[in-house]
Amino acid sequence: MNILIINSGSSSIKFQLIDMPTEKVVCLGMVERIGSDEPILRYKTDVANVSKKCTVDTHKDGLQKISNVLLDPENGVIKKSNEIDAVGHRVVHGGDSFAQTALVTEAVKAEIKEFSALAPLHNPHNLEGILITEQLFPKAKQVAVFDTAFHQTIPLKARRYAIPNEFYDEHGIRAYGFHGTSHKYVSEKAIAYLKKEKSKIITIHLGNGCSMTAVVNGKSVDHSLGFAPSNGLIMGSRSGDIDHSIIFHLVDNLGYTLEEINALLTKKSGMLGLTGLSDLRDIETEAEKGNMTCQLALEMNAYRIKKYIGAYIAAMNGLDAIVFTAGIGENSSRMRKRICADMGHLGLQLDDLKNETWSSSLPEINTNASRVKILVIPTNEELEIAKQVYHLQSG
Numbered sequence: 001m002n003i004l005i006i007n008s009g010s011s012s013i014k015f016q017l018i019d020m021p022t023e024k025v026v027c028l029g030m031v032e033r034i035g036s037d038e039p040i041l042r043y044k045t046d047v048a049n050v051s052k053k054c055t056v057d058t059h060k061d062g063l064q065k066i067s068n069v070l071l072d073p074e075n076g077v078i079k080k081s082n083e084i085d086a087v088g089h090r091v092v093h094g095g096d097s098f099a100q101t102a103l104v105t106e107a108v109k110a111e112i113k114e115f116s117a118l119a120p121l122h123n124p125h126n127l128e129g130i131l132i133t134e135q136l137f138p139k140a141k142q143v144a145v146f147d148t149a150f151h152q153t154i155p156l157k158a159r160r161y162a163i164p165n166e167f168y169d170e171h172g173i174r175a176y177g178f179h180g181t182s183h184k185y186v187s188e189k190a191i192a193y194l195k196k197e198k199s200k201i202i203t204i205h206l207g208n209g210c211s212m213t214a215v216v217n218g219k220s221v222d223h224s225l226g227f228a229p230s231n232g233l234i235m236g237s238r239s240g241d242i243d244h245s246i247i248f249h250l251v252d253n254l255g256y257t258l259e260e261i262n263a264l265l266t267k268k269s270g271m272l273g274l275t276g277l278s279d280l281r282d283i284e285t286e287a288e289k290g291n292m293t294c295q296l297a298l299e300m301n302a303y304r305i306k307k308y309i310g311a312y313i314a315a316m317n318g319l320d321a322i323v324f325t326a327g328i329g330e331n332s333s334r335m336r337k338r339i340c341a342d343m344g345h346l347g348l349q350l351d352d353l354k355n356e357t358w359s360s361s362l363p364e365i366n367t368n369a370s371r372v373k374i375l376v377i378p379t380n381e382e383l384e385i386a387k388q389v390y391h392l393q394s395g
Contacts, residue, residue, distance in 0.1 A: 002083055003389050004070075004137065005382040006063070007090045008129045010121040011035065011278070012337070017084075018069065020390040023383065027077045029203040031062035033279070035159050041065055048075040057120035059125045060132055066253065067136045069268035081254045082139040086337045088389035089130055090181060094146030094231060096172050101149070101388040104130055104142035110143065118228040119178075121209075121266055122237070132369065143389045147229075150184040153178025153219040158315075160323055161227075164217040166258060179205045179326075182379040183213040184220075186325045191218055193363060202309060205379065206335065208236035208278070211306070212304035212381070214312040222315055224308055230266055233308070234301045236278045239269035241304070271297055279330050280335070295317060302338035311338075321373035330378050333358070336365065340374060347371030 001021075007014040011034050017026040029043035039056035043049075050069070054134040056062045070076050078084065089104075093115040102108050109127060130142055159175045160168060167173040183203045190201050201215045214222040224232030236242045242265065250256040256264070272278040274297035279288065286293040312325040313319045324336055333355045340350040349370035358365050358376050366374035 001085045001390060001393065002078075002141070003386045004084050004087045004133070005090075005389075006066075006087060006129045006133060007381055007385070008059060008063075009208060010124075012123070012351060013059060013066065013129070014382065015066050016386070018383065018386040019312065019395075020386055023386070025383075027070070028382070029066065031065060031386070034062055041069070041074065043069045045077055050075060058063065059128055061222075062390060063129060063132045063136070068392060078175060081137045084137045084140045086141040086143055086389050086393055087130075087133045087137055088143045088145055088385040089126060089133075090147065090385060091126040092147045092178055093119035093176065094144075094148045095176065098144070098146045099149050100151045101143060101145045101392050105142050108144060113144050118176075118374065120228075120262070124153075126277060126327055134154050141393060143392060145181060145385045145388050146178045147180045149222045150180030151175075151213075151223050153276065154223060158222045175223065175226035176215070177211075177220060177227045178229040179211045179213075180220070181381045181384050183215070183223075184323060185212075185381060185384040186323050186377045186379050187215040187218060190321055190375055191358040192325050193375065193377075194320060194373065196320060199320045200318045201320060202312050202322045204305065204322060204329055204339075206233075206324065206327045206332075209238070209328040210235045210240075210326075210328075212308045212312065214268055214316050216316055222251050222312060232237045232304075234274075234297075234304050235270045236280075237270045237272040239265045241274070271301065274300070280332060280355045284332065298335070302335065302341075305339050306343065309343070309348075310346065318348065319372050321375055323375045323377050325377055325379040330376055336376070342365075350374060 003018050003020050005016045012032040014030045016028040019026055027045040027094060029177050031041050033039045034056050038053055041054050042051045063344045064380055069307050070078055091112055095115050097111050111122055112127045182205050185203055191199050198217050203213045205211050212224040213220050231239050232240050238392050245262055250261050275283050275294050283294045287298055328335055336355055349367040351365055354365040363375045363377055365376055
């Protein structure tokens with residue numbers, strides 16, 4: 001079965017064509033920096049490896065380019081669109097409606113649209129991906145895999161907010177959690193690596209969007225994102241945790257509208273708001289040159305993560321391993337070093353050489369004396385989505 005996976009993020013689209021159940025990756029690629037001055041299309045097969053700058057103003061443009069390279073006479077992997085049996089879509093917010101993977105129907109699309117108010121940077125792009133691939137691959141089954149599903153195991157004491165009960169009972173206002181596909185995948189890999197039947201793990205997903213999960217015996221028990229994917233850690237353009245009194249101050253004293261504040265906190269804050277740059281690679285480059293604004297932003301970012309590590313160790317009453325994953329977590333040795341610095345009292349000791357020379361075959365980057373394993377495990381949301389799509393289709 002040929003399953004095309006579309007993982008549409010806030011500024012990128014990752015894709016893979018996977019043959020199931022063999023799990024063979026027929027091709028993979030990514031359209032990144034969508035809407036910027038220098039979008040890049042990457043595409044790799046057994047015989048081709050393409051990386052080129054192109055014009056990609058919108059996610060719709062990016063999806064069309066993905067279709068074009070799949071069908072390309074020279075480097076493509078399919079001759080006709082009907083060779084795609086199913087398209088699996090990562091969908092960020094499923095609310096209370098979706099605890100499992102779902103075959104896309106008109107009702108499902110309507111609910112994904114409804115939850116766009118809670119995930120404005122993602123659900124609209126996720127839905128757009130579904131609508132466009134329905135046109136590009138009309139014979140394929142469309143399947144939605146929800147980021148929120150993995151976090152359904154978070155207990156009431158961690159998912160509830162201290163507001164009147166009717167907001168939970170009648171309106172479903174609670175912490176839902178996100179990046180669940182990634183956290184599920186890497187936590188399972190970490191458990192297999194540790195060979196521990198019972199384990200306490202913190203998974204740290206660092207990309208343009210960032211989140212952390214406390215995982216006990218393979219189950220999510222707490223998570224840094226909440227009702228919508230905007231609180232917690234400092235992200236590419238999202239503020240993360242902020243005193244809600246600031247919102248009232250912006251309205252009452254500075255004349256901001258709620259719409260303007262929403263745009264400010266989700267699209268103009270985070271690392272972008274602190275530095276004027278949204279890509280961590282650019283920020284680290286500027287910091288190395290002595291840019292103090294970028295240096296402070298990186299310190300703030302790492303400090304926020306360290307606080308969550310401490311909180312989750314307390315919540316789980318112990319820790320066996322922390323796991324770095326996603327674009328920044330996997331590729332920025334400098335960020336990993338900032339986060340793990342001065343954490344010896346909590347059992348974390350980073351090995352600088354292992355950190356710099358890390359490879360997927362050697363996931364440990366801790367010293368031999370470290371009580372806690374420090375692992376780098378590449379996330380593979382696409383494979384996890386493919387597995388869930390295949391099980392749904394074949395079950």
